[in-house]
Amino acid sequence: ISNLAYRSLLEGTSSLHLLVDDSFNEKARSLKEVIPELVVERIAGADVWGAAAGAKENTRLDYALDPxxxxxxxxxxxxxxxxxxxxxxxxxxxxxxxxxxxxxxxxxx
Incomplete structure (x- = not known):
């Protein structure tokens, strides 16, 4: 979609942060040019959140959440x-x- 459409969605949802996959980097750079205050972050992949199969460490991160x-x-x-x-x-x-x-x-x- 066009930068105008993205801008409309971001403004309509009061969003200033955009999480992107690497395949979206070019569009994110383009959006950053027209929305300088936009904060663009890479979506974390398995290299960040993935534990090795059979890992002994506790990977549960939701203890403090109320379902x-x-x-x-x-x-x-x-x-x-x-x-x-x-x-x-x-x-x-x-x-x-x-x-x-x-x-x-x-x-x-």
């Missing part, structure tokens, strides 16, 4: 196609994302 509170928080923002203008943000909670995943698993079998 009921977390279920209502936004997990990600997807967007419409923009067919009637600029793309519109669509907020997905953790609960909605997991329900969709479960539904898909049941459908696939």
């Amino acid at each position: 009921e509170v977390e279920a209502a928080k936004i997990s990600w923002i997807i967007h419409s196609s923009g067919s009637t203008g600029l793309p519109k943000p669509i907020y997905q909670t953790h609960s909605a994302a997991l329900n969709k995943w479960v539904t898909k698993c049941v459908w696939i079998g």
Whole structure:
């Protein structure tokens, strides 16, 4: 999508941080030119968060989280196609994302 569309989505969601895969670096640089305050970070890969198979260290990072509170928080923002203008943000909670995943698993079998 165009930089104008990205800018509209970022402003519409009050987002100043963008997590990107390496394949998105060129677009991120382009966006940074038109939105200088944008903070661009690389999505961490297995080199950062992955533990070796059979590792003995504790890799559980969610002890302090309350599942009921977390279920209502936004997990990600997807967007419409923009067919009637600029793309519109669509907020997905953790609960909605997991329900969709479960539904898909049941459908696939």
